[in-house]
Amino acid sequence: MSNSKQAVPETLPLLRDRIDSIDSQIQLLINERATCAQKVAEVKLAEQGGEVVVFYRPEREAQVLRRVMERNEGPLGNEEMAKIFRQVMSSCLALEKPMRIAFLGPEGTFTQQAALKHFGKSIISAPMAAIDEVFREVESGAANYGVVPVENSTEGVVNHTLDSFRDSRLKICGEVEERIHHHLLVSPNISSEDVTHIYSHQQSLAQCRAWLDRYWPHAERVAVSSNAEAARLAADAGRSGRAIAAIAGEVACELYGLSKVSANIEDRPDNTTRFLIVGNQDVPPSGKDKTSLLISAKNEPGALYRLLEAFERHGVDMTRLETRPSLMSRWGYIFYIDFVGHHLDEKCCAVIDELRERASEVKVLGSYPVAVL
Numbered sequence: 001m002s003n004s005k006q007a008v009p010e011t012l013p014l015l016r017d018r019i020d021s022i023d024s025q026i027q028l029l030i031n032e033r034a035t036c037a038q039k040v041a042e043v044k045l046a047e048q049g050g051e052v053v054v055f056y057r058p059e060r061e062a063q064v065l066r067r068v069m070e071r072n073e074g075p076l077g078n079e080e081m082a083k084i085f086r087q088v089m090s091s092c093l094a095l096e097k098p099m100r101i102a103f104l105g106p107e108g109t110f111t112q113q114a115a116l117k118h119f120g121k122s123i124i125s126a127p128m129a130a131i132d133e134v135f136r137e138v139e140s141g142a143a144n145y146g147v148v149p150v151e152n153s154t155e156g157v158v159n160h161t162l163d164s165f166r167d168s169r170l171k172i173c174g175e176v177e178e179r180i181h182h183h184l185l186v187s188p189n190i191s192s193e194d195v196t197h198i199y200s201h202q203q204s205l206a207q208c209r210a211w212l213d214r215y216w217p218h219a220e221r222v223a224v225s226s227n228a229e230a231a232r233l234a235a236d237a238g239r240s241g242r243a244i245a246a247i248a249g250e251v252a253c254e255l256y257g258l259s260k261v262s263a264n265i266e267d268r269p270d271n272t273t274r275f276l277i278v279g280n281q282d283v284p285p286s287g288k289d290k291t292s293l294l295i296s297a298k299n300e301p302g303a304l305y306r307l308l309e310a311f312e313r314h315g316v317d318m319t320r321l322e323t324r325p326s327l328m329s330r331w332g333y334i335f336y337i338d339f340v341g342h343h344l345d346e347k348c349c350a351v352i353d354e355l356r357e358r359a360s361e362v363k364v365l366g367s368y369p370v371a372v373l
């Protein structure tokens with residue numbers, strides 16, 4: 001019996017031919033998209049009307065990425081697919097205008113990792129030595145945006161970042177969350193069995209304490225200024241044949257050409273840091289936003305209660321409340337409040353108006369899209 005319609009066997013050469021053909025179509029489409037982005041830049045320039053042209057649009061990027069995830073049917077996962085589009089948009093934005101991004105350095109820190117996650121890889125990196133330098137770099141216009149850590153799920157709030165908002169006119173334009181994974185790294189020419197010293201930032205050594213006690217009880221732990229510095233020292237040591245390991249993240253591993261001895265060695269696998277993107281623009285609503293406020297409260301009984309009551313009455317969901325000394329008066333306080341919604345949303349507007357009547361100062365630090373990736 002003859003079969004009139006024979007299935008074409010899925011051989012390796014045939015499958016690769018099909019991949020080649022799909023790749024050339026994807027490439028054409030990506031360039032078509034890039035040409036569109038170039039035209040968008042021309043329109044933005046033509047419409048500037050004497051204002052500084054804003055090429056980076058966080059609300060639009062969040063909408064694009066959310067849509068990618070919503071329509072994704074697999075087999076690639078939603079996050080994986082969004083990461084690909086994240087990079088495509090990063091390349092398109094760089095074509096419109098290369099973005100210089102200041103972040104808490106040195107090269108290879110988790111803050112740099114967060115910057116790359118948020119903006120993609122097509123950025124000009126500007127590592128800064130301290131959080132206030134990141135703010136200054138953006139305020140002076142030397143960098144377009146800045147990235148700073150604001151809170152960690154195990155270590156709590158980053159006071160330096162909150163305090164920097166007191167005297168800054170910068171706005172929060174975005175947030176990014178990063179699961180902090182630590183790896184044990186050595187230079188590729190070093191055998192892990194020879195390791196005698198393990199370098200890292202004090203906090204990272206603490207976050208991996210139980211793992212180190214269990215697997216490396218005899219190695220000496222050495223605290224250095226940052227994880228990235230630990231990775232640099234391990235790479236340096238490797239060149240002269242000394243067996244020093246570092247605990248650091250993925251970016252530092254790649255940057256210093258180290259090999260992973262063990263991955264994800266943190267004691268708490270949910271260890272997460274939240275970072276903020278600071279810039280000079282007010283971000284329009286994206287449909288799923290958060291707002292951060294700085295409030296100086298009058299020093300009188302029930303002051304905090306009256307502030308919080310407004311959120312409850314208008315049904316606005318507060319997600320964070322931090323208190324810092326105001327420095328203006330002894331025992332005066334500044335409250336940092338995050339809530340769900342955009343400051344232009346009706347009920348958020350109503351809350352902010354009431355807060356203004358009840359507090360001595362209310363500063364909207366920014367409304368920005370809820371982190372997508």
Ligand SMILES: O=C(O)C(=O)C[C@]1(C(=O)O)C=C[C@@H](O)C=C1
Nearest residue numbers: 040055056057060061089092093
């Ligand atoms: O829509 C825009 O305003 C664009 O510039 C295009 C685009 C994109 O590639 O999709 C690029 C950069 C912006 O940050 C947002 C989106």
